[in-house]
Amino acid sequence: MQLAARRLLPEERLMSQERRYSFEFFPTKTDAGHEKLMGVARQLATYNPDFFSCTYGAGGSTRDRTLNTVLQLESEVKIPAAPHLSCVGDTKAELRALLAEYKAAGIKRIVALRGDLPSGMGMASGELRYASDLVEFIREETADHFHLEVAAYPEMHPQARNFEADLANFVHKVKAGADSAITQYFFNADSYFYFVERAQKLGVEIPVVPGIMPITNYSKLARFSDACGAEIPRWIRKQLEAYADDTASIQAFGEEVITRMCEQLLQGGAPGLHFYTLNQAEPSLAIWNNLKLPR
Ligand code: FAD
Numbered sequence: 139m140q141l142a143a144r145r146l147l148p149e150e151r152l153m154s155q156e157r158r159y160s161f162e163f164f165p166t167k168t169d170a171g172h173e174k175l176m177g178v179a180r181q182l183a184t185y186n187p188d189f190f191s192c193t194y195g196a197g198g199s200t201r202d203r204t205l206n207t208v209l210q211l212e213s214e215v216k217i218p219a220a221p222h223l224s225c226v227g228d229t230k231a232e233l234r235a236l237l238a239e240y241k242a243a244g245i246k247r248i249v250a251l252r253g254d255l256p257s258g259m260g261m262a263s264g265e266l267r268y269a270s271d272l273v274e275f276i277r278e279e280t281a282d283h284f285h286l287e288v289a290a291y292p293e294m295h296p297q298a299r300n301f302e303a304d305l306a307n308f309v310h311k312v313k314a315g316a317d318s319a320i321t322q323y324f325f326n327a328d329s330y331f332y333f334v335e336r337a338q339k340l341g342v343e344i345p346v347v348p349g350i351m352p353i354t355n356y357s358k359l360a361r362f363s364d365a366c367g368a369e370i371p372r373w374i375r376k377q378l379e380a381y382a383d384d385t386a387s388i389q390a391f392g393e394e395v396i397t398r399m400c401e402q403l404l405q406g407g408a409p410g411l412h413f414y415t416l417n418q419a420e421p422s423l424a425i426w427n428n429l430k431l432p433r
Pocket residue numbers: 192193194195196222223224249250251252253254267268269270288289290295296297298299303304305307308311320321322323349
């Protein structure tokens with residue numbers, strides 16, 4: 139006799155999902171940088187991640203480099219690769235052409251974003267204003283060909299009016315047709331759990347995968363975090379400041395802090411981890427090894 143399957147509670151559903159692990163790169167400007175990146179990717183590939191992703195300069199500034207990097211990751215490193223694609227500053231015709239190229243090349247996943255135009259490129263131009271518009275556009279153009287990832291902000295997007303408005307915009311973006319989400323990085327697991335709980339209460343069922351930023355360099359991290367609205371808790375900031383130029387201590391402390399946070403995230407049901415590698419293998423792999431993640 140077969141028993142009817144019990145409907146899983148949201149927490150159980152999250153726990154039961156197979157977890158996914160991914161690494162993010164940015165496209166390099168030089169051939170030497172590109173070769174180095176491919177070496178990093180080969181090293182990370184031995185850990186058998188679910189996919190690599192490669193960022194896109196809003197306004198199309200890295201259009202060819204993102205495309206080439208993704209194609210090479212797929213064909214030579216043999217790991218599925220997901221290009222990021224942003225809509226500010228790109229016309230529908232440009233986006234349509236790029237989608238056709240990705241589709242023809244067998245790419246199956248896209249990280250769909252609004253993007254931020256680099257300063258000096260003026261106000262947002264382009265025909266699509268928000269990431270939700272891009273998600274809708276990709277669905278109209280290519281139906282279900284691509285698995286669509288979108289961005290999520292547990293600590294709120296820096297331009298959002300407030301947390302509730304940002305959450306409502308996130309829910310709208312998911313309902314436009316996203317399959318999963320990757321968060322901006324954060325150093326406070328509670329902000330992630332709160333965000334996911336609130337999104338689930340508003341009907342979001344897709345996996346929301348935490349984006350993980352290894353800590354390797356305090357001044358760069360502080361600059362990035364100010365720009366993207368990620369809060370570095372005081373106790374972490376003070377400790378990192380105290381290490382000054384002692385890179386080894388910064389890295390050891392950073393590794394411990396991030397490993398512990400990832401443990402909390404995974405124990406609390408996070409459906410995987412997405413590492414912002416900044417094109418370096420070691421910091422992400424140290425965390426992966428500490429967590430004894432599957433290879
Ligand atoms: P959206 O979801 O469109 O949100 C942007 C802002 O608009 C938010 O404040 C939101 O609340 C608000 N908003 C959304 N919809 C509406 C609406 N209908 N009405 C009013 N307000 C609305 N940037 C790059 O340039 N290239 C990359 O490759 C890249 N990769 C990223 C990967 C990840 C995982 C993450 C988290 C971010 C990435 N970014 C990248 C940064 C991202 O482009 C910026 O954070 C950008 O400012 C917002 O993009 P979004 O897709 O989240 O935008």
